[in-house]
Amino acid sequence: MPLPFLTADRAFEEAAADTALPFDDRDQWRRPYRPGPYRVAASALLLLLASYVLVAAVIIAAAGDVTAASLCGALAVLIIAAALRLLRMGTWVSARGVRHVAFLRTQTAPWNAVVTVRTVQQPVRWLGLPRTVQGQALVLVRRDRQGEQATLLTSHNGDFLGRSTAFERAADSVEVWAEEYRPQR
Incomplete structure (x- = not known):
């Protein structure tokens, strides 16, 4: 039985090996990496x-309590929305800029406002929790925020x-997008 999602993934990786920006339509927002197993597992559990x-x-609706059934339905819709937002989180790039999507907030930086995108060694949060460990982070320095660093990936x-290796590949890909579209000064 053919599994088309596997062949599409292989085709993407072969195209990525040929060029750093393997996309035809660069104006479309894209995540230059696949969601990780922990993010996918958490979303699957929420679903x-x-x-x-x-x-x-x-069952509650069949029992006759429509108000409680509608509250349960609304809760299910909220859980589904949270699972989908969790899958959408990450760093997205296009010819227009770089976008960091968090759970409750999205920040977009146009390429002309970006000073640099680089990988640094620093304490990073483990799975987004308050505990920090030594690791690598891809940071974005913006011109309009007086050199303030924003962490894109860890x-x-x-x-x-x-x-x-997936982190290094994703960080390199975002850095290549930045070099391609950021105005040189």
């Missing part, structure tokens, strides 16, 4: 919880924990 809440809503977040 599983949402399915149980939806089944509970159907080697210990949900996408790259235990996948150091």
Whole structure:
């Protein structure tokens, strides 16, 4: 049985080996890496919880309590939205700039406002929790924020924990996008 998602992934990696920017339409926002296993597992667990809440809503509706069933349905919709947002989190690039999508907030920096994008060795948060460990981070320095650094990727977040080569590849890809589109001064 053919699995088209595997062949598409192989085609992307072969194209990425040929050029650093393997996309035809560079105006479309793209994440230059795949979501990591921890992020996908957390989203899958949330979707599983949402399915149980939806089944509970159907059972409650069959029992005759429409108000409680609609509250359960609304809770399931919120859980599904949280799972989808969790999958959407990360760093996205296009010809227009770089976008950092967090759970509750999205920040976009146009390439002409970017001073530099570089990988640094520093303490980073482990899976987004308050605990910090020594790791690598891809930081963005913006011109309009007086040199303030914003962390785009870390080697210990949900996408790259235990996948150091994937982090290096993703950081290199974002750095290449920055070099390609950032105005040289």
